[in-house]
Amino acid sequence: MIREAxxxxxxxxVEMMRRYAKEAPMGAxxxxxxxxxxxxxxxLFSLVVGRGFILVDEELRGMLAAIxxxxxxxxxxxxxxxxxxxxxxxxxxxxxxxxxWKTFEQKAQTMLEEQKVDYICTTVMANSPLIxxxxxxxxxxxxxxxxx
Numbered sequence: 001m002i003r004e005a006x007x008x009x010x011x012x013x014v015e016m017m018r019r020y021a022k023e024a025p026m027g028a029x030x031x032x033x034x035x036x037x038x039x040x041x042x043x044l045f046s047l048v049v050g051r052g053f054i055l056v057d058e059e060l061r062g063m064l065a066a067i068x069x070x071x072x073x074x075x076x077x078x079x080x081x082x083x084x085x086x087x088x089x090x091x092x093x094x095x096x097x098x099x100x101w102k103t104f105e106q107k108a109q110t111m112l113e114e115q116k117v118d119y120i121c122t123t124v125m126a127n128s129p130l131i132x133x134x135x136x137x138x139x140x141x142x143x144x145x146x147x148x
Contacts, residue, residue, distance in 0.1 A: 002103040005044075005054035005063065012060045013044050020086040027148050052080070055103050057096050062087030064100040066108070068117060080108050080117040105136070 005013060017040050021029045028034055044065070047054050052067035064085045071077040082104065087097045108120045121141065122133060134140070 001058045002055055002099050003058065005048055005056045007045065007048060009054075009056060009060065010041055010044050010048070013054060013056070013063055013065075014040050016060075016063050016086055016088075017044070017084065019088075020084050023086075047083075052083075053107065055100050055107075057099065061091045062096040062100055064104050066104065068111075071118075077118045078116070080111055080120045082120075082122040 014037050018035050018037070021035060024030065044054065046052075047065055047067060052065065054063055054065045056063045065083040067081050067083050068078055069081055071079055085097070085100065085104075087100070108117075111117045112120060120138075122138060123144075124131065124133070
């Protein structure tokens with residue numbers, strides 16, 4: 001079963017975010033000394049209490065975090081931005097990731113219909129499996145490049 005995360009889940013979520021960062025292609029994000037558990041905990045708490053939401057499976061094997069934020073160029077426009085979608089490696093061949101995504105889409109669509117957000121964004125990390133989001137109703141927006 002997929003549910004919204006609670007305050008009690010934050011320690012496990014902080015660890016998931018540490019592992020998520022270790023899988024990022026940018027070297028600086030992989031360094032333990034750059035992982036600020038207090039900062040991550042504070043951000044996750046803000047999502048749990050209304051700045052967005054975090055979805056987890058009952059056994060905390062995966063999570064999907066989303067934030068409501070103002071568009072940087074048009075502050076009157078509110079976007080729902082998927083921040084992180086991560087499943088523990090040993091459970092990636094199962095249904096957890098898909099169930100997290102399906103629940104995210106349902107919750108995001110409700111927020112869109114209730115005009116709590118103006119649009120929904122998702123991001124794909126370059127080293128993640130490629131998913132054709134256009135088949136899920138999304139349109140391409142941009143591509144991000146980095147150098148380290």
